[in-house]
Amino acid sequence: MISFNDSREARDLTERAEALMEEVVLPRERELTGGTTISEGTVTDLREAAREYGVYCPQIGEEHGGMGVDFRDALPVFEQAGRSLLGPVAMQIDAPDEGNMHLLELQGNDLQKEQYLDPLVAGNVKSAFSMTEPMQGAGSDPKMIRTTAERDGDEWVIDGHKWYTTQGLRADFLLVFARTDLDAHPYEACSVFIVPAEANGVEIVRNIPHLGSELVGKGHAEIKYNDVRVPEEHLLGTEGMGFKHVQERLGPARLTHCMRFSGMAERALDITVAYLSEREGFGSSLADKQDPRHRIAQHYAQIGAARSLVRTAADRIAAGHEARIEVSMAKVFAANVTQAAIDDALQFCGANGMTRDLPIADFYETVRQFRIVDGADEVHKRTIARAAFENPDSAELDPIVTYDK
Numbered sequence: 001m002i003s004f005n006d007s008r009e010a011r012d013l014t015e016r017a018e019a020l021m022e023e024v025v026l027p028r029e030r031e032l033t034g035g036t037t038i039s040e041g042t043v044t045d046l047r048e049a050a051r052e053y054g055v056y057c058p059q060i061g062e063e064h065g066g067m068g069v070d071f072r073d074a075l076p077v078f079e080q081a082g083r084s085l086l087g088p089v090a091m092q093i094d095a096p097d098e099g100n101m102h103l104l105e106l107q108g109n110d111l112q113k114e115q116y117l118d119p120l121v122a123g124n125v126k127s128a129f130s131m132t133e134p135m136q137g138a139g140s141d142p143k144m145i146r147t148t149a150e151r152d153g154d155e156w157v158i159d160g161h162k163w164y165t166t167q168g169l170r171a172d173f174l175l176v177f178a179r180t181d182l183d184a185h186p187y188e189a190c191s192v193f194i195v196p197a198e199a200n201g202v203e204i205v206r207n208i209p210h211l212g213s214e215l216v217g218k219g220h221a222e223i224k225y226n227d228v229r230v231p232e233e234h235l236l237g238t239e240g241m242g243f244k245h246v247q248e249r250l251g252p253a254r255l256t257h258c259m260r261f262s263g264m265a266e267r268a269l270d271i272t273v274a275y276l277s278e279r280e281g282f283g284s285s286l287a288d289k290q291d292p293r294h295r296i297a298q299h300y301a302q303i304g305a306a307r308s309l310v311r312t313a314a315d316r317i318a319a320g321h322e323a324r325i326e327v328s329m330a331k332v333f334a335a336n337v338t339q340a341a342i343d344d345a346l347q348f349c350g351a352n353g354m355t356r357d358l359p360i361a362d363f364y365e366t367v368r369q370f371r372i373v374d375g376a377d378e379v380h381k382r383t384i385a386r387a388a389f390e391n392p393d394s395a396e397l398d399p400i401v402t403y404d405k
């Protein structure tokens with residue numbers, strides 16, 4: 001609805017993504033009603049189509065099989081893709097693979113890129129990101145990390161217990177966050193490792209039963225790493241710089257999440273407008289009732305505002321800043337407004353909203369996680385509040401305060 005200041009390249013790409021969604025992805029989504037999970041064959045077909053439409057993995061360099069589109073220009077494609085749970089899978093821009101590709105591209109050496117990034121981009125393998133731990137371990141406060149990696153000759157020995165590792169059940173390799181120095185402050189003591197799923201000691205405990213649609217069905221694994229040995233070359237990036245590397249992954253990944261969810265919310269509203277326009281009650285069209293009209297108008301406005309915040313944060317990242325405050329603002333705002341929009345969409349579609357004839361029930365189940373995953377609301381508000389209340393000259397608290405100077 002709103003025309004943002006996106007580049008010509010971004011708009012061309014978005015038009016192609018929109019065509020793929022309308023002509024291929026949404027018709028396929030309609031065939032899959034009733035709580036089923038997509039087959040690998042469907043994934044292959046959708047990805048083939050995304051390649052034909054010129055929107056396959058736009059954000060990764062051409063030398064690795066992507067399209068080499070600048071991150072800022074690729075962002076609107078995530079909005080389009082988010083209009084169906086199948087869109088990001090088709091375009092190979094779904095979590096967690098998308099964030100992992102980004103980190104491998106930034107921090108991987110040539111061999112790691114060849115062995116892990118290139119097949120991931122091609123869609124030949126799957127990946128997972130294993131950071132969160134059960135009680136007493138890393139969660140909202142990742143400094144509480146308990147998983148360790150100890151050097152033994154030319155190997156690393158990883159020992160720990162993780163959970164909520166999305167796609168961990170099916171991943172060919174996992175990026176595991178572990179403490180490599182017990183004496184240093186956690187910010188200088190952690191590292192990221194590439195762990196092949198078949199390595200000895202990787203124990204999948206269970207697929208955690210959870211709230212959420214099974215249409216894409218990646219699952220969330222509880223995993224034990226029991227003295228898992230990986231060669232030295234499986235260290236990703238620099239030893240002790242894990243927090244910095246994870247931040248490099250999470251900042252952009254949070255923004256791409258915002259964009260996907262904003263597409264989902266907008267589609268839910270579009271469906272609702274169509275439903276209300278056809279449905280009559282109490283002597284007139286439901287589209288004429290003031291309450292739904294005002295609430296839908298408010299949701300479209302808030303989604304537009306969320307998209308603006310995301311673009312502002314992305315511009316700051318493109319200019320070489322960490323943009324922690326802007327990312328937190330975009331993330332907490334987008335998570336709440338998309339959830340509110342989808343909740344009202346379900347309400348205004350009545351019983352239809354509860355069925356799996358429409359995608360809204362899947363959206364409703366999926367969007368709830370967004371206020372917890374990639375940093376809970378309260379944690380992002382804490383980040384913003386620290387910038388507002390504490391030392392304005394601190395480098396970590398840099399952004400909003402320095403704008404005013």
Ligand SMILES: Cc1cc2nc3c(=O)[nH]c(=O)nc-3n(C[C@H](O)[C@H](O)[C@H](O)COP(=O)(O)OP(=O)(O)OC[C@H]3O[C@@H](n4cnc5c(N)ncnc54)[C@H](O)[C@@H]3O)c2cc1C
Nearest residue numbers: 129130131132139140164165166369372373374375376378
């Ligand atoms: C669908 C889904 C997918 C996920 N995928 C992955 C994955 O692939 N890999 C991975 O490593 N992790 C993953 N996670 C885990 C996710 O990153 C964590 O759930 C998140 O970081 C929060 O940690 P926690 O669950 O341990 O919450 P806790 O740290 O136990 O916090 C519980 C609640 O306390 C409140 N809270 C916490 N800190 C504060 C504070 N400072 N002030 C006020 N309130 C606070 C918040 O409401 C928070 O939700 C996933 C989670 C979900 C739901």
